[in-house]
Amino acid sequence: MKRAWPVFLVFLAMGFGDVVGPLVTLVKETFQVSNFTAQLVPLTGFLMFGLLSVPMGLVQDRKGKKFVLLLGLSVALAGALLPIAAGMYGRQVVIEAGDLTKFYVVLASILLLCAGATILQVCGNPVMRDVSPPGTFASNLSLAQSVKAVGSSMGFLLLPLVAKPLGLSWSVQYPIFAAALLIALCTCLPLRLKVEREESRQPATLRSCFTLFGKNTFVLTMVLGIFFYVGAEVCFNSGVPLLLKERFGLDLENSLWVSWSLFFLPILVGRFVGAAILRVLKPALFLKLTAVLSLAGIAAVFSGVQVLTYAGIVVAALGFANIFPLIFSIAVDAMPERANEISGLMISAIAGGAILPPVMGWVVDLADKNQVVGFAVPFAALLFILWLAMTQAARQQPSAG
Known part of the structure; x- marks a missing residue:
């Protein structure tokens, strides 16, 4: 289990991609956009799963699971940092009518967060198999999915439990996501994974x-x-x-x-x-x-x-x-x-x-x-x-x- 705990942090980070659900309502209220425009948020996220999953599986077969693991964490971290760079890090921001600049920043952030989550989904499950003792993979994977659910819950709970009591906006989630992703990235750097592909088998x-x-x-x-x-x-x-x-x-x-x-x-x-x-x-x-x-x-x-x-x-x-x-x-x-x-x-x-x-x-x-x-x-x-x-x-x- 000692080898597995950095991978559990990876599953926590995967859950950040599920922020697309509560963001639909938050984005609609903040930017006063139409229902159709607000629905671009989950569409953008799910699009990444459809487009990136198989290609990243091929990259993983050639470059290895650790390379893909670190890539996924880095892409997701970029997605969390992007709104922070645009001034969305918890403080109340006044959005002028018709100004969708920050909405597009949120959309780009979702694109990167979900792209990172997709990459982590591709490598995270096989990596959990590598670090699990024989006969415990299914159990560890189910436990890891529960950790992922904690990450998923943050999109629902940060607003009522953290932002409102402190007088902050829902964008406080971005620095929290960034900190968690940075910790996960640092803990996975020394992780050693076995390479199972046989030399005789074609990539x-x-x-x-x-x-x-x-x-x-x-x-x-x-x-x-x-x-x-x-x-x-x-x-x-x-x-x-x-x-x-x-x-x-x-x-x-x-x-x-x-x-x-x-x-x-x-x-x-x-x-x-x-x-x-x-x-x-x-x-x-x-x-x-x-x-x-x-x-x-x-x-x-x-x-x-x-x-x-x-x-x-x-x-x-x-x-x-x-x-x-x-x-x-x-x-x-x-x-x-x-x-x-x-x-x-x-x-x-x-x-x-x-x-x-x-x-x-x-x-x-x-x-x-x-x-x-x-x-x-x-x-x-x-x-x-x-x-x-x-x-x-x-x-x-x-x-x-």
Whole structure:
């Protein structure tokens, strides 16, 4: 575990890319832009996952995991420093009407933060495998994802817990992110990682990545699993505040607290608990249980009863908590010699978070703005995860975690 703690800091830094969620509301209020313009924030972030993941997997295969690890931290650090250089470091800044200069700075910052997070996602999971003792990879990866959830929560909690009490603006997050990234970068500099690529094997190429789909349906299925999982999670956490407002009259001004307490907090708890469970339970079996739990939670949301809806959100979050690390670890453990290519393909599938939410919105519009009906989209995505767990994952799982 001593070798792993710098990597846990890397996972904390990965979570900073999730700041795109709460930033939509903050940017809209600060710069008085349209909904469409505000939505450029998450679109910019998810675009990086789709564009960079596979190429960075190829770079990793040639240059090594440590090179890519330090590159990701450096790019993310540049993203955190950019707004600071533009005067956005916590003090209240007056934005004149029509002046979008600082908005473009925020957009560029998101581009770099999410590019860094993408690069770290590609290398972080295989690096965790390198520093984990035999049989503990799935457990350590689940624990690392819980640390990532702490980083993700900072975008929701820094405003109410730090900025407002101190009379600062939400831009106080940038110096905090920069300090954490700098610490992670310094602790990873002396990290030594093993090189697993055999000299006789050709370096990975775009063709070798995508031919994995044709040669092995297992890889395609697992990548689709990540695609549908991330899409389902983004649908769920973005749809919950709208659902609570429509059904139960909840004030959206408190949406940061609501989203965190009902969804992100249970995910954080679920990942810590999941890390312990995976010490004794096979990952394939645990994946089945988490998929069933997620489906049960979404089913409760369909009830329309307030108590059941609140409970369903929490239950679904607990189910969602470990799906990503489970799918990833099962795939990499089945084909460790292709870890770099598989990692790139799987992280590119995070682009599902940009695809399924518009589908959910389209379904809601078709249902005369009934938000509950939209949750059929994440429910269908979780049905695919359950099928995956009962077929492909169970067949490929080599041993207990």
